[in-house]
Amino acid sequence: MRDTVAIGFLGTVLDRRGHGAERWKKWRPSVGICAQPQMPLRRLELLHDNHHLRLAQLTAEDIAAVSPDTEVRLHAVNLQDPWDFEEMYATLHDFAARYPFDTEREDYLVHITTGTHVAQICWFLLAESRHLPARLLQSSPARQGERLAGEASVIDLDLSRYDQIAQRFQRESDDTVSFLKAGIATRNPRFNRMIEQIERVATRSDAPILLSGPTGAGKSQLARRLYQLKKARRQLDGAFVEVNCATLRGDSAMSALFGHVKGAFTGAHAERAGLLRGADGGMLFLDEIGELGLDEQAMLLKAIEEKRFFPFGGDRETGSDFQLICGTVRDLRQWVRDGRFREDLYARINLWSFELPGLAERREDIEPNLEFELARHAEQSGRRARFNAEARRAYLAFAAAPQARWQGNFRELSASVTRMATLADAGRIDEDGVAEEIARLRHGWQDSMPEQTPALLDPERLARLDLFDRMQLEGVLRVCAESATLSEAGRKLFAASRQLKAQPNDADRLRKYLARFGLDWEQTQHRDLG
Incomplete structure (x- = not known):
């Protein structure tokens, strides 16, 4: 069992509750936390200023009477202004820096009931930032039962331990x-x-x-x-x-x-x-x-x-x-x-x-985006449109197929859905409407399809290429033409092998491949392959 140590200020008001026998009839927080049977304190580090030394000594004597096993150590802390945040934080930070914490043998609590509100805030900040390896201790008068001891509860700043908060x-x-x-x-x-x-x-x-x-x-x-x-x-x-x-x-x-x-x-x-x-x-x-x-x-x-x-x-x-x-x-x-x-x-x-990946790299997200675009069209136009079952199945099969280029990405998908929803009679998108839209998309993609002959190479060098190398280069150039960045093209081309690398560098691999043929990325983006 590790010992429990509490740290806190002397309460110049709450700890001063009468004289003689009268003081035993009232709750005093510094005495009360030492009288908790479920939480015995091995030591109390009690901070005070010199103006209240006698009160600190009397409080220590009373703690010895109610809890003989609790050692009380008095620490004189003379603040010019206990309500000055900068002075208070610096003082408590210095105290924490000097204090010989032994977290292997002791658990620490910071008593936040006494002291000014500024002191309480500073205790919290130091504990939350782990300058103080402590939890917060809150005490209050008892609602019933023993008046002297009152009640005490521990606040753990590790919020992940509180299921509802987490x-x-x-x-x-x-x-x-x-x-x-x-x-x-x-x-x-x-x-x-x-x-x-x-x-x-x-x-x-x-x-x-x-x-x-x-x-x-x-x-x-x-x-x-x-x-x-x-x-x-x-x-x-x-x-x-x-x-x-x-x-x-x-x-x-x-x-x-x-x-x-x-x-x-x-x-x-x-x-x-x-x-x-x-x-x-x-x-x-x-x-x-x-x-x-x-x-x-x-x-x-x-x-x-x-x-x-x-x-x-x-x-x-x-x-x-x-x-x-x-x-x-x-x-x-x-x-x-x-x-x-x-x-x-x-x-x-x-x-x-x-x-951000393009639509071709997120084909599994076409279906949820389809519903989103239909809802957005309804909100903007005031007209709801829905696919019938066969039409929806046909459109999704086409849209998610590898042959679907989606050069305009989600913007192009939005335009496609808007066209079908606008043309749908009685708000119903049927197979004919889907077939018409698929034909429109294919025509647009075919018009933008670059020639596959790698005309970037001079004829003499092209003639020296094996058919295998030429076909591979044609495929690489097509992917480059369809991609906005070198990294995007690299991810597409090395999608399988990159999974085996701890730190894949797709862009560098593609750059080196192009360099074998005297090409660079900019040439693949601005070329006439006719």
């Missing part, structure tokens, strides 16, 4: 994750794990978040929901500002982002605040951040790090404090190597980086 926290976390997924019961394990991690990051940190992935994967929708989540929790009180950086060019880019002063350029007839100032206190979502020019990148880095920047054409700094979310379809690591994106800015926005 279950409530888990429900709240599950609700938040569901909200970030728009209430869609996704079945893709990788995507679910990623959203759970994003939820923890978003609610615990205000650092920039980088969302990468193909067009239509849901980056903009996720950013907007992150904003709604943080605003609901009062972590943000400003606006949500979204901008597609691909639309910003030249002076207009500087002006749109950072604002401008009157006369900064031709046509600047009035001052403009800019998007960064518009997002002050809120969230700024910079979609396609890779499209920003290098000058804008440099100014953005300063704005992120210092919360200060110069409006275009101005010589006076202004400020804005915002949460930054970035979106991109580019492989920014490659763009850094190519000198098209600043390495220092990439390092700053890449603390939390999440790659």
Whole structure:
């Protein structure tokens, strides 16, 4: 059995309850905790100031009378102002740093009933942060029975031990994750794990978040929901500002982002605040951040790090404090190597980086998203539409098949469902409507299908390739053409073998494969294969 040791302040009011025999008729917290039969104390470390030394000594004598086995150690703690938070915390922190805790032989309790409210808060903070390896001890007068001892209860700050609290926290976390997924019961394990991690990051940190992935994967929708989540929790009180950086060019880019002063350029007839100032206190979502020019990148880095920047054409700094979310379809690591994106800015926005998979990588989620899109169409149009059983089966079989390209990802699926629901007579999507939509999708995908001959290679080199190598290269180039990033293409191509590696580096494997033929990633994205 380990000994139990309590630490607490002398109660200058509660421990001073009359003189002589009268004091034994009233509850005194420092005496009462030592008179608990179910919780015998081996030692009480009693803190007091010199003005109340006599009261501390009398309290120690009374404890010896009711609990002879409890040793009382008096500690003089002279505070200039016991209500000053900084002074109180520093004093108790120093006490904890000097105290010779022996957690192998003793259990520690911090008595929070006595002392100022500031002292109680400081005890809690030190115990919660484990500067004090202790649980909290709360005492109170007895509702019935022994008046002197009162009642005492121990509060364990390990909330995971409290089943109801833990279950409530888990429900709240599950609700938040569901909200970030728009209430869609996704079945893709990788995507679910990623959203759970994003939820923890978003609610615990205000650092920039980088969302990468193909067009239509849901980056903009996720950013907007992150904003709604943080605003609901009062972590943000400003606006949500979204901008597609691909639309910003030249002076207009500087002006749109950072604002401008009157006369900064031709046509600047009035001052403009800019998007960064518009997002002050809120969230700024910079979609396609890779499209920003290098000058804008440099100014953005300063704005992120210092919360200060110069409006275009101005010589006076202004400020804005915002949460930054970035979106991109580019492989920014490659763009850094190519000198098209600043390495220092990439390092700053890449603390939390999440790659959203495209629809082709989440085919098991097509069915729940189908229901979501039907519900959204009904809400927006006021007309409900439903599949009949055969039509639904036919559409899902087509949509989840490996041949379905889904280049536009979830945005393309949404458009597909909207077309069928709009054309459905009496709100019923039948086999004919599904067949018509499947034909429409196939036609669109066929038109965008690249030629398979790897014309990037010069004819002489192509002629030296075995048929086996040529067919393999054709397949690799097709996957590259269908993928938004080098990493996405690598995951598709090495889906089986990557499971056997502790740290798969799909992008590096694909880059080395292309280099064998004198090719790089950029060439696979911008090529004429005719």
